[in-house]
Amino acid sequence: MTSKPVFMSFSKGDIINLIVMMGIGLAVIPLVVQSDYWYSSILIPWLCLSLAAVGQQIVMGYAGQLALGAAGFMAAGAFALFNLELRLPYIPFPVNLMLSGLVAAAFGVLFGLPSLRVRGIYLMVATLASQFFIIWMIDKFGWFKNYDTSGIITAQDIVIFGKPFTSPLEMYLVVLVVVTVLTILAINMTRGSPGRNWMAVRDMDIAAESMGISLLRTKLQAFAISAFFCGVAGALFAFTYLKSMEPVAFDIKLSFRILFMVILGGLGTISGAFIGAAFILLFPVVLNTLGNEVFHGMVDATIISSIELVVFGVLIIVFMIYEPLGMAKLWENLTQKFRVSSAPKTKAQLGRKQET
């Protein structure tokens, strides 16, 4: 059901959701959550990886390009921010952060070029090249790491307008604001003409072209914007979660995790990116706790991590076959059912139910 936007591309319901979520994120959580562990190990990585998943969602869920290499773009963003902060410290942090996204976007365009020729699994292999190339480049040329030989490069402190943001809570707030703003921009795009052009290319490229959509421009635009989101996500990930610069953190495994987030969360929904990221991040934690608490460490850690892989694998297959729209859709169905069954049924509601 589409409803009329009242602010930007947001309907009344969206705005209420947004206000509630911001209230929780900016006020309730900082008041209630005291433990640094929650900020540093759960909330911050969740928000950062959700942002990267939004990027993956744009190129894969919306534009339908099976790209695999989000972590490569994250690395590009992270090292771009490191070097910008190092070499141009007088530029305000928020500007440098956006510039890091742009550096990643440039790589996105470059490695999006194969999408003009190949698709599907072949494109996946071609985009993997970006992953390896970017990591190789950072390792190969000492300049990117400022010729550091110690092996441990700490990320600079985040200072915004003279105020340092260094405690877990402060860093969480920075990440929350950036992720929220960029997510709103992403929602605006996906609900407007850019999103429709991406989806048209995804669903039927010949027809899209016949309606005047340039495949070249649309695909490269999706790659660029996707890489921008991944780049900013990577920069935040390095500066607020890892707190150090290490290319190995952005390996192919991370790219796969982001891919899984999008598939499990639901292709073609922004909320799916956040739900998928939460699941992929929290599931191993839950499993470990279970292993420790219930089985008192009797189960080997390697077995637990293989269980994790098996469960992800099975879930991905199940979702691909039965619910390509992922957990976001399940959640929507669930809340809808709840709403319908908890409220007294009026005629209008029954009518609406039949319609959907």
Next chain:
Amino acid sequence: MQERNFPIGAPILEVKNISLSFGGVKAITDSSFSVLQHEVRAIIGPNGAGKSSMLNCINGIYKPQEGQIKFKGEVLEKNNPNLIAQKGLSRTFQNLALFKRMSVLDNILVGRKLHMTANFLQVAFQTPQAREEERVNRERCEEIVEFLEIEDIKDTPVGKLPYGLQKKVELGRALATEADILLLDEPMAGMNVEEKREMCRFILKVNDELGTTMVLIEHDMGVVMDISDNVVVLDYGKIIADGPPEEVRVNQEVIDAYLGVAHD
């Protein structure tokens, strides 16, 4: 015939000596014909005659090995569907080429693509211009939805709709482009008499009210006789007749081409 709002004019589309083959299969052989501005032109012929291939050549999906195509006096050289669309040509497809996971309204909105100029940044930041453009074009699409009488399904993903409705949506998407010429590849295939009559009404109304030139492929001779100003007949990739429907109908070559080929 009564007075038309847009009287038939000079050729808007000229196909000159085009030949197209796929490996050894000759789909079109040295064919020429013109479409006049504001007319309703039918292309008929037995299965495999090369009708769809002809539309695909005009719209730039196929590249003919020989010949040239002129649209509004301009030779279409780099025939790429998206550039040709920008010149004012739109189409529908024989086997439906809708955006299956998008809603009916969104499908039609994609047809407005060339009327929307705000770039992705303007949309991301929802500048007044981007918002206004979105509002105006949405309104335009709502009108088309109303015209086609599909209001009740406008938010449904098109993949979930029955075939006949999908055909209607595809027509709506083509109409939304407000192109000067529409190529319709069997817009009434698989429809019953009632639905066909409705479709004819839409096509004639748009032709009459907006002056849109229509080129349509159709197998139902009754429909062809009723709505077309001129008919081109293709057989084995060659044009065997070209003229008003009443002339084409009595043409011996056309009758022979259709003999032995079962058509309903």
